[in-house]
Amino acid sequence: MLISLNWLREYIDLDKNIDIKELENALTMIGQEVEKIEKQGEHLTKVLTAKVLEKIPHPNSDHISICQVDNGEKVQQVLCGAPNHKVGDIVAMAQIGAELEEGFVIKKAKIRGEESNGMLCSEAELKIGKDHDGIMILPQDTKLGIPLNEYLGLDDIIFELEITPNRPDCLSHIGIARELAAYYSKKLRLPEVNVNVEDREDIDISIEEGLSNRYLARVIKGVKVEKSPEWLKNRLEAVGIRSINNIVDISNYVMLETNQPNHIFDFNKFNSKKVTITKAKDDEKFVTLDQKERILNNEDIVIGNGEKTVALAGVMGGMDVEVDENSTDILIEVAHFDNIMVRKTNRKFALSTEAAYRFERAVNTENMEYVMNRITSLIKEIAGGKVCNINDNYPVKPEIKVSTLSLPRLYRFIGKEIEKDKILDIFEKLEIKIEDKGDEILLTAPSHRQDLINQFDYFEEVIRMVGFDSIENVMPSVNLTKERLEDTTRFVTDIKKIVSNLGMREVINYSFIPKNSLEKILFEIHSDNIIEIKNPIVEEFSILRPTLMYSLIKNVRDNINRGATDIRFFEVSKRFTKESTNKVNEKSVLIDEMQVFEKETLALILSGSKIKNIWNAKPENYDFYDLKGVVEAIFEKLKFTKYQIRRSENKAYHPGRSVDVFVGKELIASYGELHPDVLENMDVEKNNILYAEIYLDLIKKYISNNVKYKGLSKYQSVPRDIALVVNENVLVGDMIKTIEKIDNLIEKVELFDIYQGLGIEKGYKSVAISIIMRDDNKTLEEKEINDIMTKIINKLNKDFGAVLRG
Structure with missing residues (x-):
């Protein structure tokens, strides 16, 4: 995310001579990692505005001119091969020592015997435009000797920030300004929006369940599409966005300002007063703004006009409804779309648009009316037109998140006590609603902070604002206790x-x-x-x-x-x-x-x-x-x-x-x-x-954990084996359970063989079972043993049809 310092100053009073390192540290302390800092126009400090006083042909070249140029301090000779300048023109002159790009330093030189003390530059050579056919010609009333970065207003500082996925609100200049305002205890200034509704255009908005939580639409009639004013063009280009026209540029500008993606259709091409948000049809073909045909399916959300698809929701608009220089009536869309479906569509088509990047994370549905009016206000100011009413379909309102913060637990968590008033002040600066309940504070997250879910999230807010470096390093106390597992x-x-x-x-x-x-x-x-x-x-x-x-x-x-x-x-x-x-x-x-x-x-x-x-x-x-x-x-x-x-x-x-x-x-x-x-x-x-x-x-x-121990019997056990023929479908386990219940003197029953084959009728099996008997009080007599075995044979015959194997 590229953030312009000059742009930030629109919303927060930052000292004019603020130390950039200190600001970088402030951004880091509030959780926004600074990956890179670029001083915009730094390579133009030794490029001055200058006037061509004389221009004569080079005696030894038919395409080089020898010019005498006044840079406001002195007149110098400069050789130039461009044909598009004349005596009296104001030009951009790179002085000796100017480094226009890494490794390209302007030096005094002799070209075919004539000395040159600088270079007259094109826009392309200065990295401020694409025109390289001739040198840059400035207005006649331009003062001489002014550094070009100062003249063009290219004196900005651009911060490249790594925004964490849980803070989508910081994908905007207002979001970062809000954080710095809390950190520096300054007031946040939001742009005023003054919208006067002059006409009415009702739009029927239909949303398929689960695809969009809110959709706003507004028509503005009679706008004039043309090039953007310089301030708007420069501001967008400073953060890497190419200027297209005033309408599209305003759309992008407000997105980078508020984090709310939006889209603007040509209303005449849209040709309908109906907007539908639905899933695409399988194998549906659609041509996006980049003039590529996409094959859609029902995992893609599309915007329609009741008859056809006009946009790939949250990702890119369609060619058929593009705003161009002939557009007069426009339809503005400010909406929410399901982030998971947008992410899938974005990945599938590898589009990676700024809008999709924001929709994938989260947008603040409660802020959408302000965003719509902000876009409207800028369009009215820059492109004119007659403003119509807002059409708003808001099927799913956000849940109000209230958390209880325990002060004693906060103090234990960070290892020190902080004055309660200071904690309350921090929450107020972060626009968090508070209800003081003594040792507890009820906190309601603002709509733009969807990451604040429980009290630990609020602990982090306190630590961010008091500063991590203000918390003393304390060795943790270690209490060694025996591990207790569940x-x-x-x-x-x-x-x-x-x-x-x-x-x-x-x-x-x-x-x-x-x-x-x-x-x-x-x-x-x-x-x-x-x-x-x-x-x-x-x-x-x-x-x-x-x-x-x-x-x-x-x-x-x-x-x-x-x-x-x-x-x-x-x-x-x-x-x-x-x-x-x-x-x-x-x-x-x-x-x-x-x-x-x-x-x-x-x-x-x-x-x-x-x-x-x-x-x-x-x-x-x-x-x-x-x-x-x-x-x-x-x-x-x-x-x-x-x-x-x-x-x-x-x-x-x-x-x-x-x-x-x-x-x-x-x-x-x-x-x-x-x-x-x-x-x-x-x-x-x-x-x-x-x-x-x-x-x-x-x-x-x-499972029983009560183990009972029993001494060894002094009387010997008596083993007996029997072989029985039973139907092959009889379960031996059932036979064993039956034997175990016949007499208390039966100590153990085990299967030791099963046989099917020669000598055994088909459909039957021979089962050999070992039976161990014991009396703990005396030695078993033969008659007792025989009686038990007889009971066993009779019971197995009765219950299972088992007969002794001959």
């Missing part, structure tokens, strides 16, 4: 340690996934329960993941593609869902609301070989039981024992090679081999990928 944080940390100790490697993924990813992994969820991102950065990040499965399969796929095939990954992260909650409103009526939940989750994935191909062992891939062992080891470490195993109905898993873990009716975990369709959808070549998802937010409820 229960959830400690639990997650413990889980990571447990899983890492089992040989798993942690991965960290984004919480965002593509919307179509859930279809790929056959994950069943109602669309109402999915949390969609309104404006995702990329399509890959369009929803918050309700499961970690997609991310870990993608990790495996990417690693396999890079040659890493043997994988043991885990991730601890949150899954996100929207769920229905019944609440009672203020009228005691039960209402159904959707609420977002974040749920802590552990995911495990295995792929490839658990034993590599080495000389003394055959390669062996991971299978269901390897994953089962990892899951059960985690459960054991967590002392989570009271759960039931059921065949999984999750379509993402291979049927018959996956299970769900329940406590009562609550699903705690699922694990098993992934379905071949999932792997095909995810473009994974391997087919032995095992996945587990454990819901830590639920399992935590069932």
Whole structure:
């Protein structure tokens, strides 16, 4: 952002001889970093106004003249090759020692035997214009011997500032002047606007919801479009803006003055009393002011006249409604547009206009009527015309932001006490409304300060204005205390340690996934329960993941593609869902609301070989039981024992090679081999990928931290093995749970073999189970043992149709 010192003086009284270094420091202290300072016209200090007294041809050249030139102090001989001057002309003469640009210093020289003591310069050579066909001719009444920068008023200082994104109000001369006025305790002068409405022209303004918070339009009839006056042209060019004509220049001038972008249409070309703010149609073609055809879509905001598009909102106007030298009636637009959509359009077409740069950040909708009248006032003064009424559509008014500032907390924050009156004075200078409540102050941010949200933002304002250098350096007191982690944080940390100790490697993924990813992994969820991102950065990040499965399969796929095939990954992260909650409103009526939940989750994935191909062992891939062992080891470490195993109905898993873990009716975990369709959808070549998802937010409820110790029994245990034939669809876990409940003397039940094949009828399986019995008070007798085994066989036969294998 280029800021002109002379321009700033329009709004604040700065000492004429103010030290530039001191002003640079003031700008830095109030948070506006100065990147560069340019003294405008510094290269013209040794270029003087001078008069040509004599002009004769060079004896040895047919295109060079020998001139005698009076610079107000003495007459000097200067050689010149330009043909456009004559005796009596006032010209710009560069003296010996003048440096017109870096490395180009004027020196005394001899040209074909004749001496030259300077140079008569063109506008291009002086870097003040583009005319290089002849030397610069000044008006006849120009005094001699005046430095050209002084004569042209090019004595300005230009500051190049790096404005932070949270301070868009400082993208203007009034914004910077307001900051300096507060810093120097001076009064801010805003330009007066005197507008007399002379005619009426009603404009119907239609705004599609969400595209614009406010839109103002005004017609001025009978303006005269011509070159801008010198003061306006010089002021714009000083900050890098090319002069076009008086109307367009006023538009740019007010934008740089107030930070409010605006646009001016030729009202006759606009040819309508209707203004529409809508989304563009897909593949709509539109020619912008730079004469380039753009292909639009429904992510672009456009201004229309009811029949066609006339401008790319917030970015650039259209060729068809451009103001030119033939324009007489104009339509002025002062508006707000959705900053996200403007940013996308600006990036897409790589236009980078000053207007778009401001719309992307924020504009002050409360200041728009003043801006409209400021533009009108200047147009009336410079271009004439008959002023019509303002048409204003203001669908979304800004929220009034009120914050409570605690003085004790402020003092602790900055490490010193400041007089309360001084703090109140700072806020008043910054145009912040205050309500004194003793140790607390209620603060209302002005409409141009959208960055002031909470009390810490106001702390920063106080520090800026008292000066960072006024706060003493104090060594912080260090109180060493034992770290106290929240229960959830400690639990997650413990889980990571447990899983890492089992040989798993942690991965960290984004919480965002593509919307179509859930279809790929056959994950069943109602669309109402999915949390969609309104404006995702990329399509890959369009929803918050309700499961970690997609991310870990993608990790495996990417690693396999890079040659890493043997994988043991885990991730601890949150899954996100929207769920229905019944609440009672203020009228005691039960209402159904959707609420977002974040749920802590552990995911495990295995792929490839658990034993590599080495000389003394055959390669062996991971299978269901390897994953089962990892899951059960985690459960054991967590002392989570009271759960039931059921065949999984999750379509993402291979049927018959996956299970769900329940406590009562609550699903705690699922694990098993992934379905071949999932792997095909995810473009994974391997087919032995095992996945587990454990819901830590639920399992935590069932973990007991009360450890009970029991001494070793002095009586020996009695082991018995039985082999039973059952239908292949019977879950062995259910059989084991049934056995455990048959008698209190049963200490442990374990599966040690499953067999299907020769000797076993098709559709059945042989299940071998080990049963350990013990009585802590005596040695079991044979009859007791046999009675228990008989109960077991009969119960399994009754409940599962199991028969002893012959």
